[in-house]
Amino acid sequence: MSADTDLLVVGGGLMGSATAWAASRRGLSVTLAEQFEPDHNRGSSHGSARIIRRTYDDPTYTPMTGRAFELWRELELDADTGLLRLLGGLDFGDRHYLDAIAAELDGAGVAHEILGAREAEEHWPGLRFEGRVIHHPQAGTVDAAGAVRALHTTAANRGALLLFALSVRKLSVVSDGVLAEFADGSTLTASQVVVAAGAWLSGLLCDRVQLPRLTVTEQQVFHFPRLDPSAPPWPSVVHEFGDGIYHLQGGRDGGPGDDRKIGTHYGGRAATADRRSGAVDPAARAAMADYVRRWMPGCEATPRGEATCPYTSTPTEDFLLDRVGPIVVCSPCSGHGAKFTPLIGELAVDLVTGANTLPERFRLASHLSVGA
Numbered sequence: 001m002s003a004d005t006d007l008l009v010v011g012g013g014l015m016g017s018a019t020a021w022a023a024s025r026r027g028l029s030v031t032l033a034e035q036f037e038p039d040h041n042r043g044s045s046h047g048s049a050r051i052i053r054r055t056y057d058d059p060t061y062t063p064m065t066g067r068a069f070e071l072w073r074e075l076e077l078d079a080d081t082g083l084l085r086l087l088g089g090l091d092f093g094d095r096h097y098l099d100a101i102a103a104e105l106d107g108a109g110v111a112h113e114i115l116g117a118r119e120a121e122e123h124w125p126g127l128r129f130e131g132r133v134i135h136h137p138q139a140g141t142v143d144a145a146g147a148v149r150a151l152h153t154t155a156a157n158r159g160a161l162l163l164f165a166l167s168v169r170k171l172s173v174v175s176d177g178v179l180a181e182f183a184d185g186s187t188l189t190a191s192q193v194v195v196a197a198g199a200w201l202s203g204l205l206c207d208r209v210q211l212p213r214l215t216v217t218e219q220q221v222f223h224f225p226r227l228d229p230s231a232p233p234w235p236s237v238v239h240e241f242g243d244g245i246y247h248l249q250g251g252r253d254g255g256p257g258d259d260r261k262i263g264t265h266y267g268g269r270a271a272t273a274d275r276r277s278g279a280v281d282p283a284a285r286a287a288m289a290d291y292v293r294r295w296m297p298g299c300e301a302t303p304r305g306e307a308t309c310p311y312t313s314t315p316t317e318d319f320l321l322d323r324v325g326p327i328v329v330c331s332p333c334s335g336h337g338a339k340f341t342p343l344i345g346e347l348a349v350d351l352v353t354g355a356n357t358l359p360e361r362f363r364l365a366s367h368l369s370v371g372a
Contacts, residue, residue, distance in 0.1 A: 003176045005031040005161070007352060008190035010168050010180070010204065012038075013045030014144060014338055015330055016196035017151035018345025021075070024158035026349060031188060032160060033180070035167040035200070038152070039145060043198045044310050046145050048251030049261050050338040051236045053089040053139035054110045057100030060359050062108050064343060069138065071342035079150035082143075087233050087249060089139025090120065092129050093240030102134060112136035124234050126226070126298015139236055141248050144338055151345075171195070171208060177326040194348050196330040199273035199312045209324050212367035214331065215313045217268030218276045220284050221261055223250045223305040224292050229258035231298070243267035245291065253305065260299055262288060265335055268311055280306045311335045315370050319344070322364040323351040329364065 007023050009016045012034025020032045036042050052069070056062045069084075076083050091101060105112045113136075117129040156162055167183040177191040197204055199216045236248040244265030253261060269277070289301045312333040314320055319332035321344070328351045332344045350357045360366055
């Protein structure tokens, strides 16, 4: 008996949706199962503003950012919608980090310039800097929620079946590939499955696939209004300082008006997929207000909005992508995966089709060897 679908994708966030889009473009029959309703905010793919950029201090990721930008443009054309807002990007702080990203940008032929702190402050009034500042134009923000909707629409237009509010309770390897058992008692067989379930991935696969430790944390983000909303928008900023500060134009997330979304890459609270407080720590709020006073005097120091968001991270912060039999594990996470969304979909479908395009460091064996 043949399977019900060529490919089952578990998880309808950025990565699962990109996988469904990529698979549908290659002519595979696709079923996507998402445990929540469309446009939910329970995972890591909601909101209208995430940083996109070319700056990495790593020769694996820098070329990937270029291919991801190409695919973002393909998605915008496919969906006939705008998702990227190219405002440029600024990096400053740790000297060794700046040396490394400058070398990577040079090696990849990515346009950039190195400014002094005072020169950068004159160029972007309302921001403060120290040391050298690297500016590159191919950076800005992507509308994450808009991207999910665009991926869903374009995949469905090619025949993908999208199932919402339907949880996968169990995955079993069978003769036809994989049997999925859903919470409502229904079942589905697929020749292969891609599990892109974010913080829920370990719970679904721990009895099927040997996984590295995946840590779930609850990160906090704040929206600070700009004092002059009519001024030109600032670039996205990465400040290698403390727990790793980033800030960007807030999009729709902070409410009406112009604001800056700001958060830290590290230092989140321990959490699980289903157990997160959702509450902002007053100490974190106060610390971020102090940062704004020092480094962003062009903003009010009282946040207009705040929220929490789950991170799922590997020990090395490298993405986890690999195939075990008919099961593809897809966890391009660790707080820096969103910018690669359409490329991750392509890499996941390459695993489905047997193509060998994956960096070895993303495979299970590389992750499991860490600390062995």
